[in-house]
Amino acid sequence: MIRLENVTKSYSEEVVAVRDASFDIAKGEFVFLVGPSGSGKSTLLRLLNRQDRPERGAVWVAGRNIVDMPPSRVPHLRRNIGNIFQDYKLLLEKNVFENIAFAQEVIGRPKHVIQQQVPAVLELVGLDGKEERLPNQLSGGEQQRVSVARAFVNRPLIMLADEPTGNLDPATGEGIMRLLDRINKTGTTVVMATHDQRIVNTMRKRVIQLDRGVIVRDQARGVYE
Amino acid sequence: MLSRLRYTLRETFDSFRRNATLTAAAIITAAISLLGVGLTLLSQHAFDNLLARWEGGVEMIVFMRPQATTDQLALVESALESQNQFIQSWSYCDAECSLDEADRVLAGEPGVLELLTADTITTQFKAVPTEGTDVDLLRQLSSEFAEFPSVFDVKFAEDQISLITQLQSFFGFRLLLLSGFLLFAAILLIWNTIRTAIFARRREIEVMKLVGATDWFIRVPFMLEGLLHGVIGGALASAGLWAWNSQWTSGVKEFPEGSGFAALVVTDGYDKWVMVIMLAIGALAGAIGSGIAASRFLDV
Numbered sequence: 001m002i003r004l005e006n007v008t009k010s011y012s013e014e015v016v017a018v019r020d021a022s023f024d025i026a027k028g029e030f031v032f033l034v035g036p037s038g039s040g041k042s043t044l045l046r047l048l049n050r051q052d053r054p055e056r057g058a059v060w061v062a063g064r065n066i067v068d069m070p071p072s073r074v075p076h077l078r079r080n081i082g083n084i085f086q087d088y089k090l091l092l093e094k095n096v097f098e099n100i101a102f103a104q105e106v107i108g109r110p111k112h113v114i115q116q117q118v119p120a121v122l123e124l125v126g127l128d129g130k131e132e133r134l135p136n137q138l139s140g141g142e143q144q145r146v147s148v149a150r151a152f153v154n155r156p157l158i159m160l161a162d163e164p165t166g167n168l169d170p171a172t173g174e175g176i177m178r179l180l181d182r183i184n185k186t187g188t189t190v191v192m193a194t195h196d197q198r199i200v201n202t203m204r205k206r207v208i209q210l211d212r213g214v215i216v217r218d219q220a221r222g223v224y225e
Numbered sequence: 226m227l228s229r230l231r232y233t234l235r236e237t238f239d240s241f242r243r244n245a246t247l248t249a250a251a252i253i254t255a256a257i258s259l260l261g262v263g264l265t266l267l268s269q270h271a272f273d274n275l276l277a278r279w280e281g282g283v284e285m286i287v288f289m290r291p292q293a294t295t296d297q298l299a300l301v302e303s304a305l306e307s308q309n310q311f312i313q314s315w316s317y318c319d320a321e322c323s324l325d326e327a328d329r330v331l332a333g334e335p336g337v338l339e340l341l342t343a344d345t346i347t348t349q350f351k352a353v354p355t356e357g358t359d360v361d362l363l364r365q366l367s368s369e370f371a372e373f374p375s376v377f378d379v380k381f382a383e384d385q386i387s388l389i390t391q392l393q394s395f396f397g398f399r400l401l402l403l404s405g406f407l408l409f410a411a412i413l414l415i416w417n418t419i420r421t422a423i424f425a426r427r428r429e430i431e432v433m434k435l436v437g438a439t440d441w442f443i444r445v446p447f448m449l450e451g452l453l454h455g456v457i458g459g460a461l462a463s464a465g466l467w468a469w470n471s472q473w474t475s476g477v478k479e480f481p482e483g484s485g486f487a488a489l490v491v492t493d494g495y496d497k498w499v500m501v502i503m504l505a506i507g508a509l510a511g512a513i514g515s516g517i518a519a520s521r522f523l524d525v
Binding site for chain 2: 049051071072075076077078079083089091102103105106107108109110111114150154
């Protein structure tokens, strides 16, 4: 599903965010990217959805090298990738339903499909009955659930999560992880950047560890070290 | 398709509401500049009406009595031919041609126009002098023609005509230049309004890009917004032009007959064309301003 071949990405001559990274992620895998702040986790995620392009190497997503992908094809790539962020990135003037529907609306899904799929995904994330609430009327955990619902509503092949539990208390974070695990069990590949040791140690999934842009460990059923 | 259209319209009108002050400023500027363009075109047309009978270098017109016979017309023709060293060419404007011309020249005096028929209107011989012909000689010629019994009057393109021509050119150019500057300001204002709208919605745009919306899908509501600024500006300017022209036309009717203002009105439907032109220019200005902004500032 995802393959990186000798990928290097730098922001300046001094700042090399990712250095000569290579790995394969199979369809349906759940992978943690771990490492301290500034180790290159978020940059790796940005490379996977073509928000950034590397100077060297190839990034294969769903069988296509996206480094050379023409800009006009990038939106189609992104329709297969769901994104979750630490700060949720919800639209504050839209209610829960509208925030999720927005992800379908902007790719041209018909209204009847939206009316059918949004309630289903709201039920999946445990927010049924809260469709009319605005984001600022929800707790942090609920806001992150809306963000997960928005990322999943188009049934992406891949889910990229950048510190999704970073702003949440441990109990709420666990709830989000259970949700991501459920989504992963539907066959969606999940790649999650985190430095939450407890979560990584509890889940026991594959761990790719980065240190100053270099992959220093790639371990199946790994723990945080 | 329908959902995209619904989305585009909703986002466009939401943006209007959010940016109300800037939107109003852009529309008003567009309206004023387009009104300037419209008034310039209209005044040029009114001047053209005033000068209608002097088109093509005509400097002397011999007006024949309506009852003039074929022989009397032939007499004037041969007199014009005999002066070929001073008169380069001449043409005869019969009753039908003269009625058409009267529609323009007497547009502001409908009462007089009503009285004119093919039997009552004076027909005309229009003479173009040879290049370099002395003005005083032309004056002398015109007084000679006035003595023919079938001739009603002889008009000479006096200094007044060249003054009107100069005025037309002076005001036309400067008004158009001023309107051009205002239109440029309107484009800049529309550009800035769209830039502000994009900045205000940068979070939404970021989410849209991440979920796979195409650049065109994101751009279209902004471009439509700019286009509407121009079109609404054009519509307001058209309403202003219509009001201005109606007031002027009815005002001219109150002037004394023969005051010279009768031709300075536009009643032949040309004002409708000017309105269409204003709407088209408004739409173009809006599309240019918003198109540049939407292409340039989408990377938020």
